[in-house]
Amino acid sequence: MHQMSSEMQSCIDECLRCYQTCLSMASNHCLPAGGKHVEPEHFRLMLACAEICRTSAHFMLLGTAHHKHTCAECADVCEDCARSCEQVGDMQQCVEQCRRCAESCRKMAA
Template identity: 70%
Template sequence: MQSAEMKSCIEACLACYKTCTSMAMNHCLEMGGEHTEPDHFRLMMACAEMCRTSAHFMLIGTPHHKHTCRECAEICAECAKDCERIGDMDECVAACRACAESCQKMAA
């Protein structure tokens, strides 16, 4: 059975997955420049996939979600910082920060 906190974290992870994927594939590719620098683009894709994986681990009820959530929190925080550095990515920054905070609680 999922707690309210876990359900909230799953939603935050899925929202971040959707936002990072959509922003990377649409906004970043259209903007070019810093938005498509390999390190930044790879970080966004890693963030999206880690969020999806963490949500999946919580949905299937494995106790290993603590490990994926810990890594997810770290990657999301890094992604938020990099998106903020580049600018014009407020939606991504907000989604990553929310997910990082939620995953940090689930990893504890």
């Protein structure tokens, strides 16, 4: 059994939290709010962010070296998502979680 580093375990946790945060905020906050919350670019970014976070967590759990690539992409998408959520406003939970996840993924990608 391959021993997972605590840094990797913490990145998996951040990714899964970010997946949950982006998906549930898109569905339960943005959709009902409407307006700029559901503009296609912003809404797609939130769903893309949720998906790359889930995928990165999955790759780390599998223990494949390819996680470096998914984590690098995840960090980029999370940064974009945080910026978009900040511009839309009233989405601080998402902004903060995306930034935490991006930071953690950057370390794993290094």
